Amino acid sequence: MKLHNYFRSSASFRVRIALALKGMAYDYVPVHIARGDHKLPAFTDMAVEGLVPLLELDDGTRLTQSMAIIEYLDEVQPAPALLPGGALARARVRALSQIVSCEIHPINNLRVLKYLVRELKVEEEAKNTWYRHWVRIGLEAFERQLAQQPASTYCCGETPTMADCCLVPQIFNGQRFNTDFSGLPRTMAAFEACMALPAFQQAQPSACPDAEA
Structure with missing residues (x-):
């Protein structure tokens, strides 16, 4: 491949x-x-x-x-498995994954940021503020979803899932823009657990x- x-x-x-x-x-x-x-x-x-x-x-x-x-x-x-057994568990993993892939990422990817600067003439700091705002809003929703689930090492259970595959890159990119990650204990604990693994x-x-x- x-x-x-x-x-x-x-x-x-x-x-x-x-x-x-x-x-x-x-x-x-x-x-x-x-x-x-x-x-x-x-x-x-x-x-x-x-x-x-x-x-x-x-x-x-x-x-x-x-x-x-x-x-x-x-x-x-x-x-x-990156999607767990059981329809309900899979739906929860997909929901978390889509908070990142459908709610956060589409309005903050490179082509959107370039459009803000080149076409709409948005200043650099305003663009960065835009980025941080939407990442923070999305991760707060992610945290609320995690809070409704039983405690776990990763996003959904004791092994990484598709939700973790989505979360970790978003945190990485958020770090580049100095996003505030305070008050997101479950989210950041899952991120740290993932980053302890060789695959990540x-x-x-x-x-x-x-x-x-």
């Missing part, structure tokens, strides 16, 4: 975590989206959406959208071949 991705892309980071947790080998293919490489024909000819990540299977089949890729990986290699350490941006100093 080949994973076309960018080291700082949180969606790419999610998939790298999932692959690492499952011990699935892949070739790392960098696509520098900050430089605009995702808009070049070499990439858009493969990825009609022009977005990372893109997972290219051994037979040439190409999959896009991080959440779809993670669920695909969980179906073709069920262990270790191996998938983090600084461990990527295209990581910048």
Whole structure:
């Protein structure tokens, strides 16, 4: 398999975590989206959406959208499971995952931030305030959801799930923008527990071949 991705892309980071947790080998293919490489024909000819990540299977089949890729990986290699057994437990994991992937990330990804600056002429600090505001609002909702569940090491239980794959990259990106993480005890405890695991350490941006100093 080949994973076309960018080291700082949180969606790419999610998939790298999932692959690492499952011990699935892949070739790392960098696509520098900050430089605009995702808009070049070499990439858009493969990825009609022009977005990372893109997972290219051994037979040439190409999959896009991080959440779809993670669920695909969980179906073709069920262990270790990133979605738990039982419809209710799976729904809870998906809900947490979607707080990040559907509520926080879409209004704070790189193309949105660039549009704010380039097209709407938003000042740098105002852009950063925008970012921090929506990340904080989303993580507060994430924390409230965790508070309704039994105590656990990770987001949902004693093994990492798709929710953890989504949470960790969002915290990483939030740290870059000096987001306030105070008052989120369950959320940050899950993050710290994840970062103690080799799979999360191996998938983090600084461990990527295209990581910048």
